[in-house]
Structures are given as C-alpha cells and as structure tokens.
Amino acid sequence: MTVRITLKVNGVDHRVAVEDDTLLLDVLREQVGTTSVREGCGVGACGACTVLSGGSSVSSCLALARRYDGAEITTAEGLDENDAVVSSFVECGAAQCGYCIPGFVLMSTELLTDNPRPTEQEITDHLEGNICRCGTYPEIRRAVATAAQRRSPA
Amino acid sequence: MLEQGWVGGRRARFDTAGRVRGLVSHVGDQPVGAAAHVAVHRSTQPHALIGAVHTEDALAMPGVYAVLTGADLYKQFGDRLLTGPAFADQPALAHEKVRYVGEPVAAVLAADLATARAATDAVWVDYDELPPVYDLADALEGSAFVHDELKPSSVFGDLRHLRGVRDTNVNYTYTLRHGDAQAAREAGAHTVTGEFWAPPTHHVPIELPCTIAWVDAGRLEMLTTTQTPSYVRQTIADLLDLPLSRVRVTTRPLGGSFGAKMYDRLEPLAAALAWTTGRKVRLVASREEAFLLTTRHGAAVTSSLTADAEGNLVSSIADVRYDTGAYADVGPRITAKSGMVTPGPYRIDTAHVRSRCVYTNKPSAGPFRGFGVPQVTWSHESLIDELAHRLGEDPYAFRRRHLLREGDEAPMGTRMHSADFVTCLDSVANAIGWFEPLERGSGRIRRGRGVAVGVKAVLTPTIANAVLQFNQDASATLLISTVDMGQGSDTIMAQIAADVLAMNSERIHVVRADTDATPYDTITAGSRSTYHTGNAVRRVAQAMRDKLIALGAQHFEVAEADVELTPEGLRSGERTVPVAELVHGHFGARGATLTAEANFTTSWAPYDKETGRSEKVTEHWFAGAIGVQLTVDTATGRVHLEHLAVAGDVGRAINPALVEQQLTGAAIMGIGHALFDQLVLDQGQLVNGTLLDYQLPSIRDLPDKLTPIVVESPHDDGPFGAKGVGETGILGIAPAIANAVRDAVGVRLTTLPLTPESIVTALENKQEEES
Numbered sequence: 053m054t055v056r057i058t059l060k061v062n063g064v065d066h067r068v069a070v071e072d073d074t075l076l077l078d079v080l081r082e083q084v085g086t087t088s089v090r091e092g093c094g095v096g097a098c099g100a101c102t103v104l105s106g107g108s109s110v111s112s113c114l115a116l117a118r119r120y121d122g123a124e125i126t127t128a129e130g131l132d133e134n135d136a137v138v139s140s141f142v143e144c145g146a147a148q149c150g151y152c153i154p155g156f157v158l159m160s161t162e163l164l165t166d167n168p169r170p171t172e173q174e175i176t177d178h179l180e181g182n183i184c185r186c187g188t189y190p191e192i193r194r195a196v197a198t199a200a201q202r203r204s205p206a
Numbered sequence: 207m208l209e210q211g212w213v214g215g216r217r218a219r220f221d222t223a224g225r226v227r228g229l230v231s232h233v234g235d236q237p238v239g240a241a242a243h244v245a246v247h248r249s250t251q252p253h254a255l256i257g258a259v260h261t262e263d264a265l266a267m268p269g270v271y272a273v274l275t276g277a278d279l280y281k282q283f284g285d286r287l288l289t290g291p292a293f294a295d296q297p298a299l300a301h302e303k304v305r306y307v308g309e310p311v312a313a314v315l316a317a318d319l320a321t322a323r324a325a326t327d328a329v330w331v332d333y334d335e336l337p338p339v340y341d342l343a344d345a346l347e348g349s350a351f352v353h354d355e356l357k358p359s360s361v362f363g364d365l366r367h368l369r370g371v372r373d374t375n376v377n378y379t380y381t382l383r384h385g386d387a388q389a390a391r392e393a394g395a396h397t398v399t400g401e402f403w404a405p406p407t408h409h410v411p412i413e414l415p416c417t418i419a420w421v422d423a424g425r426l427e428m429l430t431t432t433q434t435p436s437y438v439r440q441t442i443a444d445l446l447d448l449p450l451s452r453v454r455v456t457t458r459p460l461g462g463s464f465g466a467k468m469y470d471r472l473e474p475l476a477a478a479l480a481w482t483t484g485r486k487v488r489l490v491a492s493r494e495e496a497f498l499l500t501t502r503h504g505a506a507v508t509s510s511l512t513a514d515a516e517g518n519l520v521s522s523i524a525d526v527r528y529d530t531g532a533y534a535d536v537g538p539r540i541t542a543k544s545g546m547v548t549p550g551p552y553r554i555d556t557a558h559v560r561s562r563c564v565y566t567n568k569p570s571a572g573p574f575r576g577f578g579v580p581q582v583t584w585s586h587e588s589l590i591d592e593l594a595h596r597l598g599e600d601p602y603a604f605r606r607r608h609l610l611r612e613g614d615e616a617p618m619g620t621r622m623h624s625a626d627f628v629t630c631l632d633s634v635a636n637a638i639g640w641f642e643p644l645e646r647g648s649g650r651i652r653r654g655r656g657v658a659v660g661v662k663a664v665l666t667p668t669i670a671n672a673v674l675q676f677n678q679d680a681s682a683t684l685l686i687s688t689v690d691m692g693q694g695s696d697t698i699m700a701q702i703a704a705d706v707l708a709m710n711s712e713r714i715h716v717v718r719a720d721t722d723a724t725p726y727d728t729i730t731a732g733s734r735s736t737y738h739t740g741n742a743v744r745r746v747a748q749a750m751r752d753k754l755i756a757l758g759a760q761h762f763e764v765a766e767a768d769v770e771l772t773p774e775g776l777r778s779g780e781r782t783v784p785v786a787e788l789v790h791g792h793f794g795a796r797g798a799t800l801t802a803e804a805n806f807t808t809s810w811a812p813y814d815k816e817t818g819r820s821e822k823v824t825e826h827w828f829a830g831a832i833g834v835q836l837t838v839d840t841a842t843g844r845v846h847l848e849h850l851a852v853a854g855d856v857g858r859a860i861n862p863a864l865v866e867q868q869l870t871g872a873a874i875m876g877i878g879h880a881l882f883d884q885l886v887l888d889q890g891q892l893v894n895g896t897l898l899d900y901q902l903p904s905i906r907d908l909p910d911k912l913t914p915i916v917v918e919s920p921h922d923d924g925p926f927g928a929k930g931v932g933e934t935g936i937l938g939i940a941p942a943i944a945n946a947v948r949d950a951v952g953v954r955l956t957t958l959p960l961t962p963e964s965i966v967t968a969l970e971n972k973q974e975e976e977s
C-alpha cells in the first residue's frame with residue numbers, strides 16, 4: 053500500500069510516497085536525491101548506506117522507509133564543509149575513491165557526539181562495521197582523532 | 207604554494223572535499239528517466255545443456271517489457287555474441303550450454319528493478335546435465351570439457367595457433383626454460399619443495415557495477431563503471447558490427463575497482479539488449495551478482511628451489527595452474543606474465559616453469575590487483591625463506607645476497623632497471639627492527655618476524671594518448687581516457703602537466719573518459735597509468751609549452767630560445783607577459799583555446815615460444831618488499847600484526863602522499879588475502895557470496911603500526927623518472943606474514959588463507975611429529 057510520509061532530510065522537509073517494503077536507502081537516493089547514501093551490500097554489512105536518524109546511525113539498506121515518518125535524517129551532504137569531522141577527513145586525506153567515506157563520516161559524527169574523546173580502541177569498536185576497500189583506515193583513524201581534538205580541545 | 211601541486215608535491219587528491227561529503231557523482235547516481243531496468247535469470251547448474259527456456263510466466267507479469275534468452279541474442283548476433291579479451295568464449299547470455307552456477311541465462315526488461323528481479327524467478331529452464339568440472343584436478347584429468355574447442359580472440363596475435371584445439375581444459379600454457387633446471391636440481395646440495403595454494407578471492411569494490419545503454423541516432427551510447435573504456439568501445443563495436451565512430455562509452459569516477467570493472471562485465475549484455483529492443487536499459491549488479499561477475503584466480507603451484515653447497519641458487523622449478531573458471535577472460539595473459547616471474551627476483555642459474563590457464567565450471571576469474579603475481583610470490587617467497595632456514599642463514603641476508611641488481615638479467619631474459627629490490631628489502635627490515643633482538647615470548651603468545659620481496663612486469667606493449675586544451679584564462683583541460691577509481695590519476699596527471707607548464711595544478715581539469723572526446727588509452731590497469739599516460743601527459747604539456755614559448759617569442763620579437771615559461775608568465779630578459787594576456791592578444795578573444803596532442807607507445811620483444819624468454823618482455827619492473835612483526839596465539843591460532851612495513855620502488859613519487867596511500871591500501875587488502883579472505887565453492891556453488899559471509903579487512907585488522915616506504919630509483923624513460931605503484935604493495939604480504947609465523951612458531955604453511963584453525967592444526971601436527 054502506498055502511503056505518504058515526511059522525512060526531514062538535512063533540515064528540509066520532503067513529502068515522499070512509499071510502499072510497505074520501500075527501503076529508506078531507495079527513498080533517499082531516488083526521491084530525495086541524497087546520493088551520498090550508497091548501497092554496498094544490501095545486508096547491513098558494509099556501512100556505505102549509513103545515515104543518522106535523530107543523531108543515531110541507521111543502515112538505510114535495512115530500514116523500512118515508512119517507519120521513519122517525521123524523522124530528522126542527516127546525510128553527509130548535510131554536513132558543513134567546516135564541520136569538524138568533515139574538515140578533519142579532508143585534511144587527513146581520508147578518502148581514496150571516497151565511495152565508503154560518507155558512511156565513515158556519519159559514524160564518526162555519532163561517535164564524537166556520544167563520546168567526545170574516544171580512545172583508539174573506541175574508534176575501532178565504533179567503525180569496525182564499515183568497510184573501506186581502498187584501505188583508507190589509517191587516515192580515517194587519524195581524521196577521527198583530529199576531529200575529536202577540534203571539537204573539544206583538551 | 208604552487209610547487210605543492212607539481213611533481214613531488216603532496217597536494218590533496220582532486221575533490222577531496224566532495225568525496226568526503228559524498229558529492230562526487232557516480233554512474234549509478236545518474237538519473238535515467240524512462241528506461242527498462244534489467245534483471246538476470248541465472249543458471250542453477252554448473253555444467254548443462256540448455257533445453258527450453260520458459261519465459262511465458264515472466265512475460266505475463268505486469269510491468270515486464272521483454273524477456274530475452276541467449277538463443278534470442280544468438281539469432282541476432284551469431285558468433286559475435288561471444289566476447290572476451292583473450293578468448294572470444296563468453297556469451298552475454300548463455301547460449302546452448304551453461305558453464306557455472308549463476309551464469310546469466312535470460313534477461314528480463316521491466317519498468318522497475320523490483321519487477322524485473324521478481325520476474326526472473328518466474329523464468330524456468332530445462333537442463334540436460336553434463337559432468338561438472340569442479341576444480342583443477344577434474345579439469346586436468348580431462349574427461350569432461352568446459353568448452354568444446356578453444357576460441358582465441360583477435361586481440362592477441364600470439365594466441366592464434368590455439369584456434370580450434372579440442373578436448374582440453376587447458377586454454378594456454380606458458381613455458382620458461384633457462385638452462386637444465388632438472389639436472390641442476392639433481393646436482394645441487396639443498397632442495398626445498400612445496401605445494402602452494404592461493405584460493406579464489408573477490409575484489410569487492412564498494413561501488414556496485416552499473417551500466418546504462420541506449421541508442422541515439424543510430425549509435426550505441428553507454429555510461430558504465432569500467433576501467434577499460436577504449437576496450438569496451440571496441441568490444442561493443444565488434445558485437446554490434448558497427449564502426450567505432452558509432453559507439454560511445456563514457457564513465458564517471460569509480461567507487462573502487464581493483465580489476466573487477468574491466469573488459470567484459472555488464473557492457474556486452476547492456477549493448478545487446480539496448481540494440482535489440484531499442485530501449486534505454488539500466489543494469490546494476492546486486493552484491494551477490496557482483497561476486498559472480500569475476501574473481502581472482504585460485505592458483506596451485508608445485509615448486510622447488512635448489513642451492514649448491516656454497517649456498518648459490520642453482521635451480522628453480524615450478525608447475526603453476528591458474529583456475530580461470532568458465533571463461534578465459536584475461537587468464538592466458540595472467541598465466542604468461544606471472545609464469546615468467548615465478549622464480550622470483552633472484553639470480554638463479556637455471557629455471558623451468560610451466561604455467562597453465564585452466565577452465566573449470568566456476569565463475570570466471572580475471573584481473574585482480576597483482577595480475578596473478580601474488581599467487582606465485584606466495585610460492586617463491588615461501589621457498590627461499592625455507593631454504594634460508596634449511597641452510598641456517600638469516601632469511602633477510604640470504605635473500606639480499608641473491609637479489610637481482612641493476613643490469614642483471616632475470617631468468618626470463620630481461621634486464622633489471624629501476625627495480626631496487628635491495629633498498630626495498632633493507633628499508634622494511636630496518637623499519638621493523640630486524641637487526642634488533644626480538645622478545646620471542648615463551649608462553650602461549652609467540653613473536654616472529656618475516657620479510658618478502660615481490661617483482662612484477664608492467665603490461666607491455668601499450669598505448670597512451672593525451673590532448674591538452676590550454677584555455678585563454680590560463681586554465682587547462684586535459685583529455686585522457688584514464689579512469690580515476692580512487693588511485694588518484696586525475697590528481698597526478700594534473701601535477702605532471704602543471705609542473706611542465708609552471709602553472710597551478712588546481713587549474714587543470716581532467717576530463718572523464720568519453721570515447722567521443724578523450725583519446726585512446728589501452729586500459730587503466732596493471733599500474734601502468736603513471737608511466738604510460740603520465741608520459742603522454744608530459745609530452746602534451748611540453749608541446750603546449752613550446753606553443754606558448756613560440757607565442758611569447760612573437761610577442762617579444764625575440765628568438766624562442768630567449769623566452770622562458772615561468773609561474774608569472776612568459777619572460778624574456780626583464781620583460782614578462784602573463785599567459786592569459788598573451789593568449790588573449792594572440793586570438794583577440796576571451797575564452798579561446800590552444801590545443802596540443804601527444805602519444806606514448808611502448809614496445810616489447812615477444813617471448814620465445816620454446817623458452818619463454820625475451821630480452822625485453824616488459825617496459826619496466828615493479829619492485830617491492832614487505833617486513834612484518836607479529837605474534838601468534840598458540841592456543842587459538844590467532845595472528846596479531848604488530849608492525850607491517852611496505853616498500854615500493856616507484857622510480858619517482860609524483861605525489862608521495864598518494865603513493866603511500868597506494869602502498870598501505872594494497873597492504874591492507876593483502877592482509878585479508880593472507881589471513882581470511884577467500885571465496886568458498888561447494889560443487890560449483892558459491893557459498894559465501896554476500897558481505898555477511900565474505901570477510902574483508904576492517905579497521906580492526908590494521909596492524910598496530912603500518913609503515914609505507916617510498917623508494918625512488920628513477921626510471922630513465924619514466925615521466926620525471928616515475929613508475930606506477932597500485933599493485934606493488936600487495937605482492938609479498940601473504941608470504942611475509944607466513945614467514946613471520948614460521949619464525950614465531952616453527953611451522954610452514956603453504957595454503958592460504960592462514961586461518962586460526964590451519965595454524966592450530968599445523969601446531970598439533972608438529973607436536974605429534976616431535977613426540
């Protein structure tokens with residue numbers, strides 16, 4: 053059954069029509085146009101489709117869109133260039149092909165909101181569900197540490 | 207700072223900010239408007255004749271436009287339906303018989319992807335089962351044949367003699383014969399032998415393959431995720447029997463590839479469907495389907511290495527079998543290129559290698575970062591390590607003594623230049639503290655160190671072209687067909703041109719491959735772009751510099767020799783004119799462009815059919831080394847990497863930051879291949895083809911310390927001395943880790959990956975032997 057729901061994506065309301073089984077991933081890519089949200093596996097195992105809903109990370113490839121009526125969704129496009137996480141990723145060169153990176157940026161944003169000064173172990177624990185096939189992990193790890201520093205200087 | 211963007215500068219990758227926020231748009235992001243979405247019905251049989259294909263139920267489903275079978279396409283295209291880079295053996299849809307579980311049998315075109323995918327379940331096929339060829343043993347036993355006869359393509363002239371050969375699953379054999387290796391082995395004092403296995407693996411670029419094809423004014427146009435746009439254009443032109451001018455292949459930046467998105471993937475099917483139905487078609491592979499599109503060759507190597515009483519290497523013998531699956535793809539080339547480096551980068555008196563490419567009823571194997579070389583490096587770097595242990599020598603020092611030096615001739619007959627194995631090995635050994643005492647541990651946790659060296663030839667011969675438009679406002683537009691898939695080619699090509707033109711590299715835009723506009727380039731693969739396309743880019747920039755200097759000479763009314771191009775503009779003595787002003791003055795118009803073009807082509811001496819030797823088998827060499835310190839938990843078999851150092855001789859680093867990233871990225875991929883990464887097939891059926899089941903390296907698998915080391919031994923003909931680096935870092939990872947495990951706990955493992963179970967089992971066997 054088709055229903056209309058409202059998604060607030062990066063601060064803008066979008067009225068979208070969804071079926072019972074429509075995935076949040078497909079709505080964001082095809083109706084909202086936020087193509088930083090990407091399908092890498094479709095089974096919740098790579099993190100390329102990560103978005104934040106009310107600040108919490110969600111694998112949009114597993115999320116039914118209709119359950120997000122009224123949700124505030126953040127995608128990587130919604131983060132400012134000067135955002136601490138974004139600018140740290142840029143400065144640390146934490147992107148090769150870049151396909152996976154928006155997912156890492158959002159996971160890192162979630163981590164630093166909950167835990168402003170994570171240890172290296174805590175960074176690893178939080179990001180281990182995201183796959184970067186280019187192997188940008190050393191730069192990503194540095195970027196998260198840099199962003200933590202930038203958001204809450206010791 | 208301008209120089210930051212020139213050769214040797216660590217400028218940021220093109221559009222890093224866009225990549226981080228996901229603003230780079232990829233093929234799958236392009237809106238297609240009204241199009242037919244395509245899904246594929248796949249074979250459930252490894253090897254069977256196709257009877258009737260029942261499509262009526264699928265056709266009757268609402269939203270389904272058409273269902274096409276291999277027979278439908280064969281009717282239209284005949285034998286042109288069979289494509290492939292080395293052998294024209296692969297149909298876009300299976301025709302007459304299926305050769306692996308998962309092979310495309312019928313294509314459904316529908317209004318949307320969900321409908322198309324649902325309708326594929328309504329297709330059913332009558333099969334007449336044939337005896338399956340599950341693995342190398344079945345294939346070489348030779349009672350059932352995956353193909354009735356061999357069908358070399360027209361791409362490689364040296365495969366022509368194989369046309370029509372029947373009753374074999376071996377589609378290609380490369381033989382290297384240097385001296386009498388058998389006699390030398392018998393006369394030698396110490397011989398080590400091994401049966402090595404490297405399993406099939408998958409590339410898993412995170413971006414899924416996607417192709418959109420349509421017909422426009424009688425031309426076939428295509429937007430596709432490919433590393434090989436020039437190749438694809440030729441393939442599609444051959445398939446549709448069109449002149450090249452009526453085929454257009456365009457790309458976007460790729461979200462990774464590593465060899466997965468090249469040659470014939472979704473493109474022949476997309477072109478055939480668009481051409482046959484007249485519809486715009488969009489094909490996208492699901493992750494499960496992407497696993498079936500191509501794989502890395504599983505390879506078995508039976509080998510030996512012999513030293514004489516003084517410890518000199520006297521004989522290397524190897525029998526290499528690459529499992530290429532149902533279709534040859536580029537397997538025959540891999541078989542030859544890797545076969546010739548099977549003895550390793552050492553001075554060895556004699557060598558005998560037989561390297562075979564073998565059909566089986568499995569998903570096809572093709573190119574993967576390293577082009578088959580990691581599989582033979584697994585053999586030669588394990589053997590030489592074991593030989594050092596046998597002789598009571600230090601594995602680092604033993605290798606170092608025998609490594610090929612500048613000017614040395616490798617066993618396959620080609621000399622070494624700009625391949626500094628010794629410095630690579632020295633620098634990784636230093637980095638991991640090889641010369642310092644090791645706290646080995648005495649309880650459950652044992653510590654060890656290992657090294658490995660890798661050698662690979664660059665693809666030769668190949669062709670690169672570049673066109674440069676210098677815009678009146680002193681910006682430039684560079685047209686090349688190199689595809690940026692994360693390696694950073696758009697960035698370093700701009701650096702090369704900017705260096706020559708003394709301009710800001712950020713003002714150079716690199717146009718995405720579009721065969722209507724960008725000139726022919728063999729392929730973006732095999733780490734060839736920096737050297738080959740880089741040379742074409744350097745030449746085109748030099749041609750442009752000459753034009754600007756000529757304009758400057760006119761302007762100043764002096765000889766060209768008295769004019770110099772500087773960041774401030776053209777200078778003659780005390781006088782300077784900004785380039786923008788000069789070009790404006792010349793054309794009398796804003797926005798005008800100057801155009802230059804250049805070509806760079808390499809040549810080779812084909813190897814001798816009998817001996818496999820050639821004085822110039824390759825344009826240049828890649829040299830790398832790995833050093834690793836690790837611990838092994840003897841109770842669980844778990845390996846923990848404390849420090850991994852990866853060195854590559856890149857001639858000259860155009861951008862050291864990107865070079866380091868290629869080295870560490872390749873090393874991380876190699877860690878997966880060493881410790882857990884593998885495709886598991888059971889009776890021809892892929893059993894772990896999802897990311898829930900297929901393990902890939904995550905941030906948790908990073909070594910405690912990972913050190914990239916850039917070695918620079920300039921190549922005489924490289925652009926600014928540079929060579930590529932994409933594969934160098936992956937070659938020796940698995941043997942370096944296995945050698946360190948050997949050092950830590952005294953067991954030699956020869957089967958990859960080195961799973962905890964395999965290590966525990968080996969330890970148990972060792973204990974039994976000792977008691």
Ligand code: FES
Nearest residue numbers: 092094096099113
């Ligand atoms: S696509 Fe959602 S986790 Fe991989």
Ligand code: FES
Nearest residue numbers: 149150184185186
């Ligand atoms: S940057 Fe390419 S997959 Fe992460």
